[in-house]
Amino acid sequence: MLSSLFGDLRTIRGNPAPEDPDHGFAATAILESVATEVNDRGQMVDSHQRDLVVSGSPAQAIRDHFTATRSDLDTATRLIALYDPTAVWASAVIKALSDASGRPIERLHLREQGTLRTLATIERTTLERRNEDMLRIYHADVRAPGTANAAVPLALMERSHMTAVIVGAMQPHAIDEMLDTLQAAVRHANWRCPTLLFMLPPNAVWIANKIGMIEWPARLKVQVLNEALTSASAVWNSLLGMWNRVKKEPVWGPPPALAPGLDGFQIKVADLSSTGASVAGAKVSLPVSAPAAAYDATVPLRRPLLDPALADRALDVLSALDGLFACAVVDASSGLILARQERKDQPVELDLAAAASAQLMRSHQHLARQLGLTTEIDEVMTSAGPRHHVMRNAARHKGLFLFAVLDKQRTNLALARYKLMEAEQSLG
CATH class of the missing domain: 3.30.450.30 (Dynein light chain 2a, cytoplasmic)
Structure with a gap:
């Protein structure tokens, strides 16, 4: 039994199937340390760090664990995942929350078996608010290339109550790649996160329009904020304001009823507003059982008919x-x-x-x-x-x-x- 940031993460025991020898997950704690630090406000804060040696797919291990422990998001601990492709704000937000609350930052370093190189670092802090549910804020910083490692933050997002995508200074091609990745992620069979929040810098109209043109799943609430990201506290305050709006909305429910003869679920064109994106528009049928890679291509929009x-x-x-x-x-x-x-x-x-x-x-x-x-x-x-x-x-x-x-x-x-x-x- 292994204690980790996710609770008890069990190693897979027994012999793996001969035809699938490399898809298991093994983790061994090689270092677990607790150090006391003094933050900027003079508070004593414990820094918890764990190093894990992994083989197989750490993202799949997280998915399996969340499937067992967070199958019902209505009763699960409130979790907000931060996705920060430019690695500018997420870590600063978690540190600011830790400093303000006096709660420690817990870090899990995933290391590759054999080379011991760091594949990804997962950070978490806990925020307790008066008369509110406890919040856990997660962020995964991917350190090594490869699709298996890039899937670690996506695995954290899948069973969260809200995912905040913090968009910094990015080239147009990087924006397109990020949106393609998110389109595939939200159609993954394990995705249950009900709210996807895009935090854009001011005047990023072209990014907002790209988001609005995407065929998001009908059950997913896509929100967009255009605000100045000047500090970690500004990012968190904007994020918290949106969380207070969506926290009581229904979580990921069953797919909408399909018309006879359709095999799949309905997707609608997002209608972007100044405070968020509500779904409205054309229906597209997609097969439920198709793999995520099948959805990498953008589905054409259906424009209003006009002579x-x-x-x-x-x-x-x-x-x-x-x-x-x-x-x-x-x-x-x-x-x-x-x-x-x-x-x-x-x-x-x-x-x-x-x-x-x-x-x-x-x-x-x-x-x-x-x-x-x-x-x-x-x-x-x-x-x-x-x-x-x-x-x-x-x-x-x-x-x-x-x-x-x-x-x-x-x-x-x-x-x-x-x-x-x-x-x-x-x-x-």
Whole structure:
């Protein structure tokens, strides 16, 4: 019997199957130490460290253990997993919580059998709050390459009550790889985490739109926060605010009922709002029994149907406006442009502007619902520098809006709004 960060993690005894000799897990404690340190506030804090030599798959061992001990998330200890691809904030958040509470940071070093190199380091601290359930916050820092080692943080996320993905300064290709990894993870047979929180830096509209375009499982609540990540306490306060919102929501339940003849579960296109992403949109059937690797490819989005001839006719109405830089018909759920017209002599980053405007339109619609308004938002206007951005909701084509970029000095704004109304009516 081995005591670890997860409770009692038993080694697999007996002879492994001959045809599957390397898929077991063995762990031996080679060092267990407790050192007392003084934190920045003068508190005495015990630092608990354990070194484990492992063979086989440590991620699978964590999955097996959580399957047995955390099968019912309603009664299991509240667990929040931190996923920090850039390794900037997660460890600092755990240290800040340990310093504030006086509770120790427990570390588990997973070492490879034979070489004793560190595969991953798992950190945990416990947070007790008055009149609240105890929280355990986990973070896994992967130190060695390889898919087996990269699966360790995913195994921690699968049975947590909320996973916070802290997105720092990352290249676009790294963002795409991270989202592909998470898409495969949430469709894994062991996934039970009900809430996935993306913590993005300010002005990361393009990342938010990528998240909103992904086909997440219908049972998963995807939330997005765009806030300045200036300190560990700021990260934790934002994370805790979201936890207080979702902690009483139902955990991962049974899949939605399928229509006759479908084998799989339903997935919906995420509709991103200013405070989070709620699911709404097209249904896609995926086989339940397929392996996670089968879901690496992105499922194409189903856009609202629109006759291209009608879209071109609507934009022709706008093209006669004096001072028009560009105009487009935009899908509000994804920010993708369905039809467009631009002036070649004064180019505009229309794709980026449309994506940002789609997020703004969704934010206003979300706020309108919170205020109890029963009608849709008709029009949104913004002004920045020499330009006006005008968005007109297409009432007869739900999910679409007309978007115009105008020269503030040359455009008659009242006439432009009238032309947008006329263009909307021409959509049919």
